[in-house]
Amino acid sequence: MTVYDRQLANGAATKEATMNKTVPVASDAPRPLVEVDDLKVHFPLRGGILGRPTGEAIKAVDGVSFTIFEGETLGLVGESGCGKSTTGRAILQLRRPTGGHVRFEGKDLVQASDDEMRAMRRHMQLIYQDPYSSLNPRMSVGDMIAEPIRVHGLRVGSVAVKDRVQELLELVGLSPDFAERFPHEFSGGQRQRVGIARALAMEPKFLVCDEPVSALDVSIQAQVINLMERLQDRLGLTYLFIAHGLAVVKHISDRIAVMYLGKVVELAKASELYTSPKHPYTRSLLSAVPIPDPKVEKSRKRIILQGDVPSPLNPPAGCRFHTRCPMAVPKCAAQEPPFVDTGSGHFAACWRSDEIQQMDVIAESKPNMLGGPHPIV
Amino acid sequence: MTNLLEVRNLTVEFRLEKGVVRAVDDVSFTLKRGETLGIVGESGSGKSVTSLAVMRLIPNPPGRIAGGEIIFDGKNLLDATEKEMRRIRGKRIAMIFQDPMSSLNPVLTIGRQITESLKLHMDMGGRAAELRATELLDLVGIPSAKKRLKEFPHEFSGGMRQRVMIAMALACNPELLIADEPTTALDVTIQAQILELIGQLQKELGTAVIMITHDLGVVAGMADRLLVMYAGRVVEDAPTEPLFADPRMPYTMGLLNSIPRLDERKGAELVPIPGLPPDLTRLGKECPFHPRCRFAVKGVCDVTVPPLRQVAEEHKAACLFNVDELKAADANRSAALMDLVP
Numbered sequence: 191m192t193v194y195d196r197q198l199a200n201g202a203a204t205k206e207a208t209m210n211k212t213v214p215v216a217s218d219a220p221r222p223l224v225e226v227d228d229l230k231v232h233f234p235l236r237g238g239i240l241g242r243p244t245g246e247a248i249k250a251v252d253g254v255s256f257t258i259f260e261g262e263t264l265g266l267v268g269e270s271g272c273g274k275s276t277t278g279r280a281i282l283q284l285r286r287p288t289g290g291h292v293r294f295e296g297k298d299l300v301q302a303s304d305d306e307m308r309a310m311r312r313h314m315q316l317i318y319q320d321p322y323s324s325l326n327p328r329m330s331v332g333d334m335i336a337e338p339i340r341v342h343g344l345r346v347g348s349v350a351v352k353d354r355v356q357e358l359l360e361l362v363g364l365s366p367d368f369a370e371r372f373p374h375e376f377s378g379g380q381r382q383r384v385g386i387a388r389a390l391a392m393e394p395k396f397l398v399c400d401e402p403v404s405a406l407d408v409s410i411q412a413q414v415i416n417l418m419e420r421l422q423d424r425l426g427l428t429y430l431f432i433a434h435g436l437a438v439v440k441h442i443s444d445r446i447a448v449m450y451l452g453k454v455v456e457l458a459k460a461s462e463l464y465t466s467p468k469h470p471y472t473r474s475l476l477s478a479v480p481i482p483d484p485k486v487e488k489s490r491k492r493i494i495l496q497g498d499v500p501s502p503l504n505p506p507a508g509c510r511f512h513t514r515c516p517m518a519v520p521k522c523a524a525q526e527p528p529f530v531d532t533g534s535g536h537f538a539a540c541w542r543s544d545e546i547q548q549m550d551v552i553a554e555s556k557p558n559m560l561g562g563p564h565p566i567v
Numbered sequence: 568m569t570n571l572l573e574v575r576n577l578t579v580e581f582r583l584e585k586g587v588v589r590a591v592d593d594v595s596f597t598l599k600r601g602e603t604l605g606i607v608g609e610s611g612s613g614k615s616v617t618s619l620a621v622m623r624l625i626p627n628p629p630g631r632i633a634g635g636e637i638i639f640d641g642k643n644l645l646d647a648t649e650k651e652m653r654r655i656r657g658k659r660i661a662m663i664f665q666d667p668m669s670s671l672n673p674v675l676t677i678g679r680q681i682t683e684s685l686k687l688h689m690d691m692g693g694r695a696a697e698l699r700a701t702e703l704l705d706l707v708g709i710p711s712a713k714k715r716l717k718e719f720p721h722e723f724s725g726g727m728r729q730r731v732m733i734a735m736a737l738a739c740n741p742e743l744l745i746a747d748e749p750t751t752a753l754d755v756t757i758q759a760q761i762l763e764l765i766g767q768l769q770k771e772l773g774t775a776v777i778m779i780t781h782d783l784g785v786v787a788g789m790a791d792r793l794l795v796m797y798a799g800r801v802v803e804d805a806p807t808e809p810l811f812a813d814p815r816m817p818y819t820m821g822l823l824n825s826i827p828r829l830d831e832r833k834g835a836e837l838v839p840i841p842g843l844p845p846d847l848t849r850l851g852k853e854c855p856f857h858p859r860c861r862f863a864v865k866g867v868c869d870v871t872v873p874p875l876r877q878v879a880e881e882h883k884a885a886c887l888f889n890v891d892e893l894k895a896a897d898a899n900r901s902a903a904l905m906d907l908v909p
């Protein structure tokens with residue numbers, strides 16, 4: 191009997207235990223599974239015909255800290271290029287960090303040798319965005335799922351392996367006779383299910399899901415999201431769920447971390463982040479997401495950020511958001527705001543998060559900051 | 568208001584190895600001057616092909632417009648010569664594509680690309696065109712416009728390139744602007760900038776807009792009317808508010824229940840639409856949605872093509888049942904489920 195079978199037998203018990211995180215009984219207190227501490231990933235730039243390092247580096251991830259508790263889903267959002275995928279890959283050591291620590295069940299992965307990492311890797315898997323390119327086109331789905339089971343010796347004997355493959359296919363809602371078929375015969379949503387089955391074959395505890403539904407059609411996204419939620423309930427999985435679609439992330443996450451230019455600028459419970467964001471970037475981001483309801487949309491005011499995201503090669507000094515921030519004051523350009531707990535686990539890195547209520551008024555006083563008709567010609 | 572565009576029974580086919588794909592099947596809709604029409608639907612439902620047909624840009628072979636009429640300002644574009652079409656494209660009807668990088672020429676400066684169409688359509692000389700181009704870049708919010716005219720597309724960010732596309736599209740004051748997923752490749756804060764810009768320009772210039780998207784949120788705030796497409800057909804056509812508040816076609820209902828909303832209460836479960844969209848080469852005389860529809864009735868929905876029919880004022884839907892029949896079916900189902908509870 192594996193962890194998985196036990197979890198299945200126990201039904202949804204695991205999720206319920208972890209949902210009641212506030213219960214002050216010691217044994218029920220959330221246990222940290224993944225601890226990320228001042229994580230840095232810098233990509234050195236190479237130049238000239240010899241491709242020598244120029245001394246400059248893209249600071250893709252630049253001092254990120256957070257904890258992921260057992261059984262929870264931590265959402266990671268932010269705009270293209272802010273460092274979400276790099277963070278996910280560095281946690282799994284698929285890209286070795288430039289600095290900082292990543293602890294998995296208390297063990298520091300950054301210090302772990304490649305051999306040690308290979309043994310650990312089974313417990314943490316990556317689910318990719320693109321269900322098309324992440325599967326080997328020449329392997330049948332059954333062989334693809336069987337491979338990690340054999341490599342890690344999780345089942346012995348071809349009958350046992352075959353049974354396990356069928357079980358996994360059923361688990362992700364695919365018919366067991368799909369085992370004989372090849373990836374090109376499947377739709378995007380089905381391929382994503384195959385990808386999930388393959389990751390689950392390893393019996394991991396922790397999954398980094400990097401934009402798992404972004405490439406899928408709207409009507410198919412809900413199928414995969416529901417599947418992931420159900421699997422988490424049944425198997426007690428822990429997710430780092432990366433996406434740029436805020437509505438999807440809010441739906442699936444217990445807590446959400448918001449990244450901007452290589453830094454986490456805010457982290458809070460999903461509902462709290464939405465109802466009372468403490469960072470001006472989060473506030474602008476939330477106000478920019480269109481809501482599929484014409485009544486809501488017509489009465490909504492939008493904070494329209496001016497300009498583009500600066501280059502991670504040369505991030506602004508002080509607060510990295512100050513060049514686009516409606517709230518910025520001279521201090522913001524001079525000093526970097528610390529990432530602090532503003533109360534009951536709601537973290538933010540902004541000098542003015544106490545005054546955030548004034549943001550709409552401030553944005554309104556600046557030309558072009560607030561959505562609504564204004565003269566243009 | 569008069570109709571600027573009237574599409575009647577448009578059918579577009581592609582001849583492929585596996586058979587003939589009817590990518591657009593008997594599509595009809597109208598658009599008034601200054602109005603914004605949103606077209607939504609899943610990948611492959613025929614949104615882009617519909618708009619390309621209006622521009623007469625269907626690649627032939629493999630594609631061809633197999634039937635229908637496209638009446639633009641009283642004239643059937645399907646009867647127009649290629650030369651006449653050239654005078655309409657870019658001048659009276661302009662288009663913005665999803666991926667600005669593939670529609671901009673990488674080896675020409677931004678200035679060159681904008682002035683080209685001004686010279687062609689507006690009969691402007693070099694200096695006048697350049698002045699107008701600077702004005703246009705200003706208009707779409709690109710700072711130091713004059714300097715940036717000399718730059719190449721790769722020197723612009725994704726959001727700026729899309730602004731350039733908008734500037735080019737608006738250069739000749741078109742009467743109709745077709746935007747095919749103009750913000751899908753962009754970040755949400757940049758998307759907000761671009762949608763804001765399109766909305767404002769439209770108000771100022773009175774341009775009619777067709778906004779194609781798979782994001783219902785994008786059209787909720789922008790469109791006056793919506794067209795929902797499924798498997799090449801229009802399955803619902805209504806003003807925006809009733810379409811969201813009172814959808815009449817099960818696919819639209821399913822779509823609205825399957826998307827997470829930022830303002831939803833925690834715990835609201837998504838209700839996915841089961842199954843997959845149909846293979847267009849195998850579609851017969853049937854409701855294209857019936858294999859995925861919880862209301863489908865055997866022997867009815869699988870042998871009849873539901874016509875797009877009037878179901879309320881200004882509201883059309885392609886379902887064989889009326890809304891009260893659908894509601895009764897749902898009520899019966901939950902009653903049947905209640906009976907099972909001991």
Ligand SMILES: Nc1ncnc2c1ncn2[C@@H]1O[C@H](COP(=O)(O)OP(=O)(O)OP(=O)(O)O)[C@@H](O)[C@H]1O
Nearest residue numbers: 233248250269270271272273274275276277434502
């Ligand atoms: N292998 C690499 N070499 C050099 N630079 C890289 C590499 N991988 C990522 N980067 C850079 O690091 C930054 C962060 O990239 P990352 O892929 O983590 O962003 P992301 O938040 O996942 O964005 P997206 O939403 O577009 O997936 C970007 O500026 C990117 O160009």
Ligand SMILES: Nc1ncnc2c1ncn2[C@@H]1O[C@H](COP(=O)(O)OP(=O)(O)OP(=O)(O)O)[C@@H](O)[C@H]1O
Nearest residue numbers: 581590609610611612613614615616617626629847
């Ligand atoms: N050049 C082409 N050759 C062959 N088939 C085509 C071509 N262009 C479109 N099609 C087919 O026509 C159908 C409709 O495609 P269309 O591009 O209009 O979809 P769409 O609704 O715009 O989807 P998306 O949301 O993915 O852009 C699809 O089945 C597609 O495969």
Ligand code: SF4
Nearest residue numbers: 509512515522540541
């Ligand atoms: S620290 Fe300053 S610049 Fe940064 S988000 Fe807060 S107010 Fe804006």
Ligand SMILES: [Mg+2]
Nearest residue numbers: 274275276400
């Ligand atoms: Mg990424």
Ligand SMILES: [Mg+2]
Nearest residue numbers: 614615616747
């Ligand atoms: Mg398209």
